Amino acid sequence: MFVPNSNAFPEKSSNAIADPQLQEALGLLRVQSIPNRLKAVDKLPEFEALRDRARDLKDHILGHLDQYLLQFEEQVKLSGGEVHWCSDAESARQTILRLCREAGAKTVTKGKTMIGEEISINDFLSENGIEPVETDLGEYIIQLRKETPSHIIGPAIHVTKRQVEQTFREHHTDLEPARSLEDPNALMAEARAKLRDRYFEADVGITGANFFIAETGSTVIVTNEGNGDLTQTLPKMHIALTSIEKVVPTLDDAMTLLRVLPRSATGQELSVYVTFSTGPRRQTDPDGPKAFHVVLLDNGRSGYLGGPMQEMLRCIRCGACMDHCPVYHAVGGHAYGWVYPGPIGSILTPALVGVENAKHLPHASSLCGRCESVCPVRIPIPKLLRHWREEEFTRGITPAVQRSGLGLWAWFAKHPALYRFAARWGTRLLRLIADGRGSVSVLPLAGGWTKHRDFPAPQGKTFHDQWRAQRSTGGAK
Amino acid sequence: MPPAAKGQRVALFVTCLVDLFRPSVGFAAVKLIEQAGFTVEVPEAQTCCGQPAYNSGDRADTQAIARHTIQAFEGYDYIVVPSGSCGGMLHCHYPELLAEDPKWAARAVAFAARTYELTQFLVEVAKIKIDAAFPARVTYHDSCSSLREMGVKTQPRDLLGQVKGVQISELAETEACCGFGGTFCVKFPDISNSMVERKTADIVASGADTLLAGDLGCLMNIAGKLKRQGSTVKVRHVAEVLAGMTDDAAIGEAE
Numbered sequence: 226m227f228v229p230n231s232n233a234f235p236e237k238s239s240n241a242i243a244d245p246q247l248q249e250a251l252g253l254l255r256v257q258s259i260p261n262r263l264k265a266v267d268k269l270p271e272f273e274a275l276r277d278r279a280r281d282l283k284d285h286i287l288g289h290l291d292q293y294l295l296q297f298e299e300q301v302k303l304s305g306g307e308v309h310w311c312s313d314a315e316s317a318r319q320t321i322l323r324l325c326r327e328a329g330a331k332t333v334t335k336g337k338t339m340i341g342e343e344i345s346i347n348d349f350l351s352e353n354g355i356e357p358v359e360t361d362l363g364e365y366i367i368q369l370r371k372e373t374p375s376h377i378i379g380p381a382i383h384v385t386k387r388q389v390e391q392t393f394r395e396h397h398t399d400l401e402p403a404r405s406l407e408d409p410n411a412l413m414a415e416a417r418a419k420l421r422d423r424y425f426e427a428d429v430g431i432t433g434a435n436f437f438i439a440e441t442g443s444t445v446i447v448t449n450e451g452n453g454d455l456t457q458t459l460p461k462m463h464i465a466l467t468s469i470e471k472v473v474p475t476l477d478d479a480m481t482l483l484r485v486l487p488r489s490a491t492g493q494e495l496s497v498y499v500t501f502s503t504g505p506r507r508q509t510d511p512d513g514p515k516a517f518h519v520v521l522l523d524n525g526r527s528g529y530l531g532g533p534m535q536e537m538l539r540c541i542r543c544g545a546c547m548d549h550c551p552v553y554h555a556v557g558g559h560a561y562g563w564v565y566p567g568p569i570g571s572i573l574t575p576a577l578v579g580v581e582n583a584k585h586l587p588h589a590s591s592l593c594g595r596c597e598s599v600c601p602v603r604i605p606i607p608k609l610l611r612h613w614r615e616e617e618f619t620r621g622i623t624p625a626v627q628r629s630g631l632g633l634w635a636w637f638a639k640h641p642a643l644y645r646f647a648a649r650w651g652t653r654l655l656r657l658i659a660d661g662r663g664s665v666s667v668l669p670l671a672g673g674w675t676k677h678r679d680f681p682a683p684q685g686k687t688f689h690d691q692w693r694a695q696r697s698t699g700g701a702k
Numbered sequence: 703m704p705p706a707a708k709g710q711r712v713a714l715f716v717t718c719l720v721d722l723f724r725p726s727v728g729f730a731a732v733k734l735i736e737q738a739g740f741t742v743e744v745p746e747a748q749t750c751c752g753q754p755a756y757n758s759g760d761r762a763d764t765q766a767i768a769r770h771t772i773q774a775f776e777g778y779d780y781i782v783v784p785s786g787s788c789g790g791m792l793h794c795h796y797p798e799l800l801a802e803d804p805k806w807a808a809r810a811v812a813f814a815a816r817t818y819e820l821t822q823f824l825v826e827v828a829k830i831k832i833d834a835a836f837p838a839r840v841t842y843h844d845s846c847s848s849l850r851e852m853g854v855k856t857q858p859r860d861l862l863g864q865v866k867g868v869q870i871s872e873l874a875e876t877e878a879c880c881g882f883g884g885t886f887c888v889k890f891p892d893i894s895n896s897m898v899e900r901k902t903a904d905i906v907a908s909g910a911d912t913l914l915a916g917d918l919g920c921l922m923n924i925a926g927k928l929k930r931q932g933s934t935v936k937v938r939h940v941a942e943v944l945a946g947m948t949d950d951a952a953i954g955e956a957e
Contacts, residue, residue: 239892259875551879555896589890591883591897592757593846598877611757618759627758635755635763639770644749652722663956664929673888677895678926681723681954688716688725692744 231562231574231583238556238589250385251557254376258548261492262599269488279485280603282478283539286470287530293439293472294521300442304504306517314344317522321346321431321464324518325355328462330428336446336453337361338433339377339542340466340522342564343577346431357431358423360452362416369396375558375566378490378544383557386412420452430456430514434467435541436482437519440475443503444519447486447496454500463502463514468522470538482541485601489543525577533612537572539602546596546606552589561586568596572609580613584622587613645689652683659683712740712823713778715771717788718750719918724953727918730945731784731820737945738828740780747774751791757884761799768796769806772813780827781817784941785917786848787884789819794851819848820941821857821916830861834946837867841910842940843901843924845917846879858916858940865943874904882923898927905935912952914940925954 230237241247266272286293298308309324311317317340325333333350335341335357347357347368359368363381367374369392374380381389390406393415406412432453434444444465446453457463473479487493506513529535547553547567558566563583565573571586580587587610596606617623637644659665659682668680685691712735720727732742752767771792775781783789793814800810824830840862848854862868881887881897888894901924905913913928913935915921925937936952951957 235890238890242892242896551881551897551900552890552893554900555893588886589893591846591879591881591886591894593879593883594850595846595877595879598850611759614757614759615761616759618761623759631755631758631760631763635760635767638749638752638755638763638767641747641749641774648718648722655722661956663951664926664954666930671888673891674926676891677930678898678923679929679954681922681925681929683723684725684950686725688721688728689744691725692728 229563229574229578229582231578231586233562234560234585234589237560237562241556241560246385246388247383247557250383251554254379254382254548255554258492262489262545262548263492265488265492265494268494269484272485272488275481275485276601276603278481279541279601280539282473282481283541283602286472286474287535287538290469290472290527290530293474294469296439296474297437297442297472300440301504301517301519302442304442304517305507306442306504306519308519308521310521310523312523314522314524317344317466317520317524318346318349320520321466322349322353322355324462324464325350325429328428328460328516330355330462332356332358332423332427333429333431334358334360334424334427334456334460335364336430336432336448336456337364337380338431338466339374339564340433340468341431342374343468343524344466344522346466358420358427360420360424360456361448362413362450362452365416365420366392369393373559374564376544376547377542377565383559424455424459427456427460429462429464430458430460431464431466432457434465434471434519435486436471436473436479437465437467438473438476438479438501441501441503443501445479446500446502447483447498448500449491449493449497451498454498457500457502457514458512461514462516462518463505464518464520465502466520466522468524468526470526470540486541486543489545489599489601529576534572534576534609536604537569537576537609539604540569540573541602543601545599545601546604549595549599551591551593551595568606568610569604572606572613575613575616580616580620581622584617587611587617645687648687649690652685652687655683656685710740710779711777712742712780712782713775714742714744715748715751715775715781715783715788715792715817716744717783717785717918719922720784723922724918724939726947726950727784727939727941730939730941730947731782733945733947734820734824734830734941735782735828737833738824738830740828743778745774745778751788753787753791753884756791756795756799765799765803768799768810772796772806772809775813776809779816780823781813782820782823783817784820784939785919786819786845786852786854787917787919789817789822790847790851793817819852819854819916821861821944822852822854824944825857825860832861832864832944834944835866836943836946836948838912839869839871839910840912840914840943841871841873841905841908842876843873843880843905843913843915843920844876845915845920848916849877854916858914861944862914862940868943871908871910873901873908875900878904880920880924882919884919887923894923895927898923902927902931902933906933910935912936912938914938914943916940921953925952929954
């Protein structure tokens, strides 16, 4: 089970920084994803206007969610499929297990789905005697390594090529041990060959859905490897597992989001595959599943509609915020302790698992705002991080020492004469400690600062003291 | 002196860090604004902009500090701040913080409209001609709040372009945070360190002998790291260079 472990963020982030293999893997992310997105965006002059449209579209949808979800269900029924409403992870797991049993499933192939991670579907199916097989290359790698995704687009971004090679050699023991796996293409070909047979063995294919369309009852997946198509087309049952906020009213609306999603996610104008699935196989269709099910997960999302956190539900899971986040660059995704890492994770995780279970995440940001500047649906991430900080402060989750320190400081800030007095003596004290040096390497009560850097000493008297002295004597400006 | 400026009163919001650590930045700002023909005053009642409380989730105290600051700065034509993050606090966040307070909402909006980051004020309002020399190869760090909240990017570069002898050599990733982030840098020292290490590596790679920026928080963070690494790169607030006040030791250096 993917049990939230976000309160271990301080230790996990420090360990991540000290892990050279992880740092090597993360280094690539920073130098590749940022320029890739920029190139794609530069080629589309109307990109900023498209971001506005995408934001407005998502706001409209969130304001009319009930209407579009019901319309979607109606359309799915008309095309011969079925929608399952699941209020929480447990009900989604049970629904999927029941469907798999109905199909007599022993093996389930899986396309990439973060909702699958949210409900820990792999562990649950395994515990119930059904083998889940990940077919996305990144997901396949981490399934072999018994890890969780560390990025919502590149689940194995934390793994170096050397580590992949090692993992494949450990697991693919039927292959020639002396084979060369130097070339990344060789790794890909090996995974592809291994997975090919599994598609045909599978009784059920589970995919996610990047969007689903109310007017047609279709689900949409955006992929690059073609594995999603094989997963949902070959088995006799296709289960699309998704969450309620991913509905869009029309095909045109899906196109609006498709214009910003791949550009923001991977810097592609369009992903290699965009697959629309509508209902089960019809008599005239050459292929397709006999049964089509959509499992719609709420898991607490609807409780945020109409409230101060609603904007987080605009997210279309492109991953641009984590690709551009200096904190994510430093620590990777696992330190965040649950399904969604990075800036969006720091607002979603407190919402979905409780802020008391993710209390560090809203603070694990310098509020630099780079995430908001690249978000295709303009989610005001720093504002929403501050919202959680306020909630923690109001509910007393903020540590008492910090609260009383802040209270004392705020009291001074509201009393200028005393503030001036404290500043004067603080400056004197720091000058005394510095003893003529420009900066100090050890400073009492400032270990967080001086652990890694020197502390610059004050120049002299405070500005206000100097200013008052100059103006009262009519001295030099 | 541009005629429009004659008699217009500018209030300087000094900022806590300039007050405590680097008064020369305040005096450089005063010199520049006066040079452009404005009268500068320093309201006595000012303290801190409230960012520590705001970013820690203490909304009530932040609102009280915002009201206090707005009141202290009423009656001036402009409020100028030698910091993008304090400027962003006054300009972007005060109106949002007081939006639902019928007595203060309009005052906060009017206050915000008169508030400028220093280089922004010098370029957009004062249209200043810089008269300074600084023979050095410099690089410029865009502080996140300057860049994203105040829209400051070209202004300091335009002004530096007028300083005799200055050569600008840009950083590889100018839009990346230096890792300061106020209380962030002491709450998550290892993450902050990882960020500032990347920044100082970029600074050293730029070949510049001086790093400039418009925010003392970033400057103290970067200077402290460069010092710890034994680097010879000097660190200064951009106002000191623009005002020709570079006789004082650089940040973190002994007199």
